Amino acid sequence: MLLHRFLEGTAARLPGKVALVCEEGEHTYGELNERAERLAATLARRGVRRGDRVAIFMPNCARAVVAIYAVLKLGAVFAALNPLTRTEKLAHILNDLRAACLITHSSLRAVCDGALARAKTVHTCLVADENHFHAAPAARRDEAIDQDLAAIIYTSGSTGEPKGVMLTHHNMVSAANSVMAYLDYREDDVILCALPLAFSYGLYQVLMGCKVGATVVLERSFAFPKRILEVAAQARATVLPAVPTAFNLLTNLVTLSRYDLGRLRLITNAAAPLSEEQIRRLRAAFPQATFFSMYGQTECKRVTYLPPEQLDVRPLSVGRGMPNQEHWLVDEAGRRLPNGATGELVIRGSHVMRGYWEKPAATAERLKPGPLPGERVLCTGDIFRTDGEGYLYFVARKDDIIKSRGEKVSPREVENVIFRLPGVLEAAVVGVPDAVFGQAVKAFVVLGPGRRYSEREIIGHCGARLESYMVPKYVEFVDGLPKTDNGKIKRQALG
Amino acid sequence: MEAIKPQQEQEAIKAQVRQYIAANFLMGANVAELGDDDSFMGQNVIDSAGVLELIAHLEQTYGIKVDEDEMIPDNLDSLNGVGRYLQRKLNGARAA
Numbered sequence: 001m002l003l004h005r006f007l008e009g010t011a012a013r014l015p016g017k018v019a020l021v022c023e024e025g026e027h028t029y030g031e032l033n034e035r036a037e038r039l040a041a042t043l044a045r046r047g048v049r050r051g052d053r054v055a056i057f058m059p060n061c062a063r064a065v066v067a068i069y070a071v072l073k074l075g076a077v078f079a080a081l082n083p084l085t086r087t088e089k090l091a092h093i094l095n096d097l098r099a100a101c102l103i104t105h106s107s108l109r110a111v112c113d114g115a116l117a118r119a120k121t122v123h124t125c126l127v128a129d130e131n132h133f134h135a136a137p138a139a140r141r142d143e144a145i146d147q148d149l150a151a152i153i154y155t156s157g158s159t160g161e162p163k164g165v166m167l168t169h170h171n172m173v174s175a176a177n178s179v180m181a182y183l184d185y186r187e188d189d190v191i192l193c194a195l196p197l198a199f200s201y202g203l204y205q206v207l208m209g210c211k212v213g214a215t216v217v218l219e220r221s222f223a224f225p226k227r228i229l230e231v232a233a234q235a236r237a238t239v240l241p242a243v244p245t246a247f248n249l250l251t252n253l254v255t256l257s258r259y260d261l262g263r264l265r266l267i268t269n270a271a272a273p274l275s276e277e278q279i280r281r282l283r284a285a286f287p288q289a290t291f292f293s294m295y296g297q298t299e300c301k302r303v304t305y306l307p308p309e310q311l312d313v314r315p316l317s318v319g320r321g322m323p324n325q326e327h328w329l330v331d332e333a334g335r336r337l338p339n340g341a342t343g344e345l346v347i348r349g350s351h352v353m354r355g356y357w358e359k360p361a362a363t364a365e366r367l368k369p370g371p372l373p374g375e376r377v378l379c380t381g382d383i384f385r386t387d388g389e390g391y392l393y394f395v396a397r398k399d400d401i402i403k404s405r406g407e408k409v410s411p412r413e414v415e416n417v418i419f420r421l422p423g424v425l426e427a428a429v430v431g432v433p434d435a436v437f438g439q440a441v442k443a444f445v446v447l448g449p450g451r452r453y454s455e456r457e458i459i460g461h462c463g464a465r466l467e468s469y470m471v472p473k474y475v476e477f478v479d480g481l482p483k484t485d486n487g488k489i490k491r492q493a494l495g
Numbered sequence: 496m497e498a499i500k501p502q503q504e505q506e507a508i509k510a511q512v513r514q515y516i517a518a519n520f521l522m523g524a525n526v527a528e529l530g531d532d533d534s535f536m537g538q539n540v541i542d543s544a545g546v547l548e549l550i551a552h553l554e555q556t557y558g559i560k561v562d563e564d565e566m567i568p569d570n571l572d573s574l575n576g577v578g579r580y581l582q583r584k585l586n587g588a589r590a591a
Contacts, residue, residue: 059537059539083539084539084542107537107538107539108539110528111539220536221536221542221543222543223536223541223542223543223545223546224546224566224567224568224571224572225566226563226564226566226567227567227568245543245544246543249543249547253563254563255563255564479547479548479551480544480547480548480551483544487544
């Protein structure tokens with residue numbers, strides 16, 4: 001199945017239903033599909049062909065969604081880029097993609113002008129809010145098949161330059177179907193999405209919303225949390241997907257109870273794990289909503305979810321594998337490990353990426369031969385442990401493991417202990433060079449308003465609860481932690 | 496002591512905030528193109544983490560406390576907005 005059938009199917013079934021609500025107003029399924037057809041015809045006339053890469057560089061808005069579906073309808077490949085991207089990185093990505101076309105927004109003109117001067121493959125640039133696409137929808141036959149690329153999603157990775165994750169129509173449709181098999185998005189849902197479309201967690205809100213015929217309220221970001229609550233109350237939002245930083249912003253508001261969010265039935269978290277304290281606050285703030293803790297990576301979209309009834313039993317688990325996926329843990333030699341062990345998580349399923357765009361060496365590190373001839377499985381680079389029943393617990397990124405006094409330290413384990421102190425908003429633990437121990441443990445801590453701890457108090461608190469080699473040697477109090485565009489803590493920027 | 500003229504104070508604050516935004520968020524993009532009334536969000540200059548950094552910066556630099564009810568786009572989403580907001584806050588502090 002092709003990914004744009006999600007929109008086309010619903011446009012045929014519910015043409016008058018509101019698909020998107022954003023700054024410019026409301027847009028029905030019929031209108032979105034018609035606009036996507038017109039833009040596809042315009043792009044075709046400008047010489048964009050099947051397989052060409054089209055960069056979509058826009059803030060969250062209906063035009064960005066139209067652009068995504070127009071590119072798919074042509075059989076071309078879209079790359080949605082974060083609107084905070086600056087000139088140099090944009091130029092780098094356009095060249096990396098060898099993009100044929102850039103679709104952007106007038107607010108980003110200065111950034112684009114600089115980048116286009118250095119991106120020679122881009123033959124067409126459309127400014128979506130200025131160019132008008134009058135081209136009549138052309139009679140078109142789908143040339144693409146579901147083995148073709150639908151999207152390239154850039155991921156910052158933990159180190160080095162951005163890599164483009166190649167995803168086929170089949171990959172993305174499979175991922176969306178698996179997620180919807182447990183999340184149960186419905187036609188009467190109103191999904192409030194303030195996550196960027198450049199981030200697969202945000203992108204899939206729109207894709208899945210289109211599939212079921214729900215209404216997606218697109219906001220640009222969580223920057224003004226009170227605005228998000230106002231919009232949520234006004235739109236009678238039923239689904240709120242977010243990341244820990246955003247949940248912190250929302251649940252820290254003393255005025256939270258002023259807003260009528262009684263319709264909210266589903267809250268999901270991904271990108272980074274929440275602490276027990278954060279989960280408790282979230283559930284207290286939205287008692288009527290079901291909460292899903294999830295884990296995934298761009299390379300395969302989603303991996304696990306914690307069934308809500310398990311939240312009280314194993315709050316820190318990211319759960320078990322989503323439907324139509326197989327996974328297991330391996331040791332350093334690649335041998336499968338039994339339940340109860342700790343090792344790298346390996347994923348098998350039709351949602352696993354085709355590799356990193358034009359980076360065969362990086363691809364070979366992550367995609368390894370699977371059980372069937374020709375098959376590839378994804379080595380996530382993430383270390384997990386399982387309990388006796390196979391529920392997964394995140395331990396660390398393979399690269400983030402600290403080696404202190406010859407022992408392996410999981411930053412997450414230390415952070416979890418620090419989070420037990422009241423008033424700790426954020427914590428990140430990294431290894432810093434140490435003449436004696438190789439690496440010493442250092443904690444960066446963000447405290448809530450009015451909270452004060454000394455370095456000794458934090459170290460003492462950890463010392464009472466952790467093996468001595470895990471206890472931080474240094475503690476630094478900071479106003480905030482450096483994060484990627486997707487809200488993940490940039491550990492390599494600490495230290 | 497002669498009071499600082501409000502207009503001058505607001506312009507001075509705006510220049511300082513512009514410098515801060517240029518150094519921390521624009522990173523080489525053309526700072527001259529950021530108009531006094533341009534939305535930081537609308538111009539894709541600042542994201543949600545950026546707003547928090549801006550708030551922390553204002554609190555430290557000007558010795559104010561940004562209240563929850565003040566964390567709205569009117570106060571924090573443009574140079575003019577920040578200028579007006581800070582002046583109100585500082586005047587309030589001086590009057591108190």
